[in-house]
Amino acid sequence: MSRRFRLSLFAVGAAVLAAGLLHGLAGLPAFGHYHGVYGTVLDRVTVSERHATDVITAINFDYRGLDTMGEEFILFAASIGLVVLLREQRDEHVDAERASEAGDPEQASDAARSGDAADPERTGGEAGSDARVEAERGGGHRLRTSPALLATGRWLVGPVLVLGVYIVTHGQLTPGGGFQGGVVLAAAVILVFVAGGRVAMAPIRPTGAAEALEAVGAGGYVAIGIAGLIAGMRFLSNFLPLGTVGSLLSSGTITSLSTIVGIEVAGALTLIVSEFVDQRLLVGGRSATEPRSPK
């Protein structure tokens, strides 16, 4: 299919789609005049019924708690799927040298420089230039990070961690909750990576911890749900004391579920990021044995 033909096909399709969408959207209540019943009811009853002031968090972790369990497991399954997709392939292996070099950026760059010059038998000829290209492309096992970024990153790790914990634990009171705070917590881990000058996640080994956090997050959510059954109520019903409106430990299981989800999200995102970063440690595969065609 030629590019021109594809574009003209898209133009026709897009025009039809736009017309249909605009026609459909014109039938909606005008912007600003929404009359949803559920939202209106929840806006009025959540504070008295659940002692939570953030209605959105109350919906996510209480009224729609079962859906959020599914949502959490989507994230869980996706991170496991990502680990499977990015696993070591048959013709790849983790370069032990790179992995150990990755621990210390200074030594790593030295080793890379001397290694390229003094290791002709491992690479040799065509592959030798390939390896050098590889080394240059991969930053020569060294992050060319400016000192300003390193300093700022190191300074930010603590505050970002505190902010993440704050957002996770205050989800029932103010904007935030497990999903949002979990992402901020994972950002703190990424900052450790950036500010540490590490070229790979392997030396700080977050993968095992991240997997454990994920398991705790996913299992904990179900466990709190089952605890509702044990308390003689329904699955995922809010069986804990509701506390005082506006206090940190208010709104019963909403707070616990939000915190558990925060742990899960932080674990899952850390796992995802470290899997991507650790790809740098893999050598072999078709792209290394067959030189790429120049583009």
Add this chain to the structure above:
Amino acid sequence: MSFGPFAVAVWLLLVGLYGIVTSRNLVHLILCLGVVQASTYVLLLAIGYRTGGAAPIFADIPVGTRAVDPVVQALTLTDVVVEATVMALLLAIALQVDKRFGTVDPDELRDLRG
């Protein structure tokens, strides 16, 4: 003006689709899919808006204050999580495509290979 936010959603959807159709790089294509997904956030939030409504968080405003719809906002949160997972998986697949075929141009990935 009352139709503006819906038009923005349609525009984001179409411009993202245009990017996907004309993309010459899988990473670019995946980011275009992100733009398409962003149109669903705009649409959801636009549907739930009430003129002059506050955020549905009653920490410092009395219950009964006119507030926007919280249900669509919770749905948007789900939407964002799904987008993040879809993008992570697609980027992983793009990485493997690059390893196997040495290219990330969708046009060069036409032939099936064993």
